[in-house]
Amino acid sequence: MQQEENSLVEYGFRRVIITVTAIMCALLEIIDTTIVNVALNDMRGSLGATLTDIAWVITAYAIANVIIIPMTSWLSKQFGRRNYFAASIILFTVASFLCGNATNIWELVLFRFIQGMGGGALLVTAQTIITESYPVAKRGMAQAIYGMGVIVGPTLGPPLGGYIVDHFSWPYIFYINIPIGIIATALTIAFVRSPKYGEKLKAYQVDWWGIILLASFIGSLQFVLEHGQQDDWFQDSLILTLSLVSLFGFILFIWRELVYEHPIVNLRVLRDGNLRIGTILTFILGFGLFGSTFIIPIYTQSILGWTATDAGLLLIPSSITTGLMMPIIGKLLERGISHKYLAAAGFAIFFLYSLWMYTLMTPDTGSELMFWPLVVRGVGLGLLFVPITTLSLSTLHGKDIGDGAAFTGMMRQLGGSFGIAIITTMISRLNQQHRVDLIPNISGISFKVQQRIEGLKQMFMSKGFSANEALDRAHEVLNMSILKQSTVLSYMDIFLYLGLLFLCCVPFVLMINKKKQNRALN
Template identity: 70%
Template sequence: MQQESLVEYGSRRVIITITAIFCALLEIVDTTIVNVTLNDMRGNMGATLSEIGWVITAYAIGNVIVVPMTSWLSQQFGRRNYFAASIIIFTISSFLCGNATAMWELILFRFIQGIGGGALLVTSQTIITESYPPEKRGVAQAIYGLGVIIGPTLGPPLGGYITDNYSWPYIFYINIPIGVIATLLTLQFVRSPKYAEKKAINEIDFLGIILLAITVGCLQFVLERGQEDDWFNDPTITLFTVMSALGLFFFIWRELTYKNPIVELRVLKNGNLRVGTILSFILGFGLYGSTFIIPLYTQSTLGWTATQSGMLMIPAALTTAFMMPIIGKLLEKGVPQQYLVALGMLLFFVYSLWGYMIITPADTGSDAFFWMLIVRGVGMGLLFIPITTLALSSLKGQQIGQGAAFTGMMRQLGGSFGVALITTFMARQNMVHRNDLVSKLDTNDPDVINRVNSLAHGFAAKGMDAGTAVRSGYKVLDYSITKQAAVMSYMDVFLYLGLMFLICIPFVLMVKAKKAAKLDPSAMH
């Protein structure tokens, strides 16, 4: 009955929904907004490339550590208080990030910002889900999904525009007014559920908290830094991998045996949540992986600006936004979630195959991406809401918060795995393709000689001496090989991402057979 008491109506529900979406957007936009400003930060702070990478890593680690604990922290302090405190932490650390004068300060404040932000995403989802009656949950997830899908896409163009027209601290300062308004609205309108009494200090699972922090913190570090530090050839990466594996083993053991666990793993007995958690991981992999790959390709290979790359993604985000209410209505009418997920995965495969076919070393225009990204937008809409509703559909009361924490964490980890695997895969494929192309080039081949000679003539006409002109001709040839190898690596990423989604379709359709049998265990507690 408590769950019913949290259902809101009229203008109150509208205000709560808007507040929760703004908070989710704050968190997600901040995940990607810094990507296009790293160069400016690096110049301003006098930092190395690997140091500036920590601006992203520190935020992600703070985020992933706190996400699984949100349900427990909400019970401990009351959801409204915890949500408001998280917004305040996020807002203050945003101000401190903008004011940072040394690299270590910026990294520390980004970590604290990540801790504040982690709660915003999952708690927003729980608040929206519980504000709507069960039959309108599809619409609730559609509304929440707007923030989650549009957020990563809004980050790069917004970051590019602010950096080009103002300066990088303003990407953090824009959070402050939104944070202040969201805090006031939360304290005024959001209600806390009356769950179990909060635990006494001696019952708090401090060991669970430490083991969780070690497990996900080390894992996130390995995923973010692995490629740059040459994976297991680096002793630090190896050490952190071992620590993460041991941390996970002892964390699971602790949570299953302790009376008041920090993360309620038993909620995973629910079959729908288990399937939803796995699908959330795959969704994160595709969502963040594809958001990462296209700006990278357009900026590094086609030479676009940050703003141009970001703007390219906006039509797809608007398409997803347009799809959300339609999909919410389809779910309300009883269309099975797994059919929609399967269709979404098929569209994602079409998008990836399209990308594989159109990218070139130099002359892929922005119009070539338009319809391909529209297909991605429709596919993402079909994936996000049905996956989330499937995961949370048969949970009750505080289990909704625990389930949202699992799906949120797995989506984040899926994104981290996606970006880490894509970067590693591309670096390896780049070498393979380059070696392959070079092996096919014979310096005695008349075509190669003619190409180099024509390039050398061009340089000589600009006043270079003969020897330098020939060397410059070979350099241009080498550059075009490097570019061609890079493009072939991007093609491989598109192809394999698409195949991954295609392979998942039969497994998603199989969920149907198990669904009826597994709706019952939701009344576990």
């Protein structure tokens, strides 16, 4: 087993090409998760779609992603890793072309689902290929290199999408994938090697029920997380139904995979203690990474009035910092610095970032005030991603590496989905609460309030409004001011709670079993 694993290790120019190819594919997948966000309005206008319909462009991709990720290891074994990886790139590239040529919203949604099926495979298979191309002693550096794509990708999407939409048109956010996909396919066929997995399964041996149950529970869960808040959660019959499908699908899926001889997802790999710890920490990392990436653009656009492109560019310093941190962390791991100490430092630094954002958020915070907190965020993510990912896969060998990568990839995606769903719900609920708390401060008998209303009334009257119209508009301005302040207070609370979640992780990370830790480093 060990000898077979070592046979996949590459050196020199060949390893460089394989690494570049894998990162290119991982970046393609992750950028496409966020690049469409800034183009939704243009898509809606040209395709004649409603707001509810256009949301499916994001939902369809996310559902396909999260269904295919746990199955990638099994599919690689059936078709050979190189063949499966190349086929996934081709599927992703062809679907990108079809997305750009969609003539109505439901064509676009279908092609985005197909694109997500190819994209989910790229992310996990790229991680497995990079891991196996490096010797065990250098796997910390391998995960650091892979991490550059995973962490930087979500941040590059919005500014890149904004630039393309502003200077060209929305189909080009998909067309840009085509030349990259063609190059990646050629490099994969020429350089990537497949491990020997033994005999392929016959059609009757395939875990068809496992596939159906996995798609049911993961797909339903992703839909609930994407649409729960806007549909009022369990007050909506569809959300309630899909929640029950997800729950019972999960229970039956676990049972099926544990008793079937050829499971679609190898749950037994979770016997590895490092992988179990790693999947939990990866979930929390996804929660913080996607949650904070989600909330900052909303705050800057809805409160500060920034454009989508400017909001995306704000996150660039954080991504650059994380990218610069990756090789440094990889070197520290190679020199024997404990995974748990680096990860604990990352959680603590992310807490400091969240606390810093909590203290500086106002209705008119300038971009210069957010620069250094976002740099600190980049340092924290760098310290988290590499040690957690390396720890997760460090004691796995052979085909188990692919299974482990599938679990960490799925948990990162689900962590992000849970994070965004919970943050969206909390913003809505906290906003209502803060509004209720603020309204008593706007008392009609207060001299300052009366003075403010009178000043606004006079301003509107000077613009030609009647006295009654001017008074109504003055009250509207005051109401909008309350709404804006309550929203800012909600965002502040989110950052505080997010920071406390990461702070609570520090003692648990430090309690990681020392023997397992030593084994991971050898």
